[in-house]
Amino acid sequence: MARQLDEQIVARFPVGRRLRVLDVGMGRGAQALRLARAGHQVTGLEKDAAMIAAAREALAGQPEGIRERMRIIEGDGRDTGVHFLPGSFDVVLCHGVLMYVEEPDPLVAGLARMLAPGGLLSLLVRNGDALAMRPGLHGDWAGALAAFDTTARLPHPRTEADGETPVRFGPDLRADRLATLTATLAGIGAPLQSWYGVRVFTDTAADGAAPPDDVETLLAVEERAGRTDPYRGVAALLHLCGVRG
Template identity: 60%
Template sequence: MDTDGHRLRQLLITRQLDEQITARFPVGRRLKVLDVAVRDGHQALRLARAGHRVTGLESDQELADAVRRTLLEEPEGIRERTRVIHEDSRNTGAHFLPGSFDVVLCHTGPAPGDEPGPLLAGLGRVLAPGGLLSLVVPNTEAAAMRPGLAGDWAGALERLAPADRALRRDALAAGLAGMSTPLHRWYGVQVFTAPGTPLPGGEEGELLLAAEERAGRTDPYRAVAALLHLCAVRD
């Protein structure tokens, strides 16, 4: 269900996420994973295939049904340890008991202009002590960079987010710390490329992926990435 335009982004986030899971949990441990706003099911299915028990939460009925149809094509063992729930993904804490999951993913929110506090509180509530929260948000503070560098001044002005609409990393980190889930590591996702950029084949694609991976872990480059990947750990 993954498209060519999302493949580069998914690869970068996957490698970052796997790095954090490997560092946090013993090899071979079967984790309880919640994927909030499961969308196309890429991460949920990938983690279920790796042996973890995965719950996907999706507000959009059509998307939830599409992932369920994909699950029908999977082996029985994967189907048994994966479920997709059609519920409001903005109110995660209302659907599960506190501390239910070892890993919580939220790779599609909050959006610019949203109040992130309620979403973060719900995510933190269902995360077990020592659990990993993986949060991907648009880097609104750097959104004007690409049109500006391309000479698109109107586009740059349009994307210069007002302070009250910017998803600031320091504010998100403070919110996470306030709910006993401090930021452990953060990455930039797509420093040099825009979301939707396809990954070329062959050597060109390998070089692009290597450059994006290194820049996404290195200051000052990661601060101007299109997306920010925040990894926090529950106290």
């Protein structure tokens, strides 16, 4: 996903320009820190105290110049209007957040308002068009059948009761359909420009499994599949990139 994001940034902004980046729901700050290391001014917004502590600890180990380029704010993504003025950022990230929100449209609209003209909005969502894939591949036929007609919170076949670690984003998270989010982005003035699949082939791997020896080949396959039809359409996650008019 980092490669996809970098591709969009390079395509939309002059090389060497220091961008103002907002990472909403930054988690442990992996993307935020990566972009700060690249020279951008990054603001991370997160409400979970444990995640904030982990992000601050990671930031504390960075050189002074990187620490100065990144700030961390405790807050909810739905309160961006409280913390920032409209048009304050060139890039807004919202990765793995919409799946926790029952009504995503107000949040997405608020994120778009934070963008300067020409700004990039990057969303990572659970793919509502492919919810039957994982239960089907695991032989959970009832679960697969139920998944075809909903984007609601569905139980996941891989649970602690099976002796496995729950999936990375939790067992019962809401999903979004590509067509619905495309219409939403168009309606808020940040129409979809590009989209990718994320975790096309690797989504069925056991959580916590060690990377294979040929991990670079694995990444190359996932990167190619994530931009190629029909593979990207059945990815576990979708990465959508809209641009503010």
